[in-house]
Amino acid sequence: MKKNISYDLDMRIRIKIDGVITYGSGISKLLQKVDQLGSINAAAKDMGMTYIKALAIIKNAEDKLNKKLLEKSIGGVGGGGSKLTEFGQNFVYQFSLLEAEVKEHTLKLMNKYFPEGWSGLSFSIMPLGHHFITFKEITFWNKNRPILLLKN
Numbered sequence: 001m002k003k004n005i006s007y008d009l010d011m012r013i014r015i016k017i018d019g020v021i022t023y024g025s026g027i028s029k030l031l032q033k034v035d036q037l038g039s040i041n042a043a044a045k046d047m048g049m050t051y052i053k054a055l056a057i058i059k060n061a062e063d064k065l066n067k068k069l070l071e072k073s074i075g076g077v078g079g080g081g082s083k084l085t086e087f088g089q090n091f092v093y094q095f096s097l098l099e100a101e102v103k104e105h106t107l108k109l110m111n112k113y114f115p116e117g118w119s120g121l122s123f124s125i126m127p128l129g130h131h132f133i134t135f136k137e138i139t140f141w142n143k144n145r146p147i148l149l150l151k152n
Contacts, residue, residue: 011106013099022064027057028095031069031088034058038081040070065091 014024033043034054044054062069069088073080084092 011099011103013095013102015095017064020060020064022061023091023095025095025099027061028092030054030057031084031092034070034082035084035089038083040072040082067091 012025014021016022030043030047033046034040037043037046040054040058041051044051047054058070067087068085069091070082071085072082
């Protein structure tokens with residue numbers, strides 16, 4: 001009897017600049033939380049990290065991208081706060097489009113190579129330079145072991 005196997009992608013896309021991880025889904029979520037809550041501290045607490053760690057992650061990305069992702073205002077009578085810059089809004093949005101498109105294309109590849117599905121399958125992507133759509137390699141994993149490597 002044939003058993004139905006369902007699978008989904010556990011994927012992580014990271015943008016590296018000068019060999020340093022600069023941007024990925026984690027910082028994207030952090031920036032969205034900051035914009036939603038209006039505070040780096042509130043976003044950090046909501047995500048279970050310290051303010052110092054959140055600030056370091058954001059500073060690293062801003063330094064490597066050479067662009068401001070957040071506008072920060074210092075506290076005072078009305079209190080301080082943070083929100084995404086126009087560049088930050090566009091970058092977060094473009095990254096979410098990239099993630100969706102990569103997932104869509106990878107699902108097609110999974111259906112091609114694993115038409116019966118594969119429980120526990122995940123993959124990682126290594127970006128090529130600063131390009132958003134072009135990939136250098138995709139590695140499929142099963143239980144922490146690489147099982148298929150696709151190179152572009």
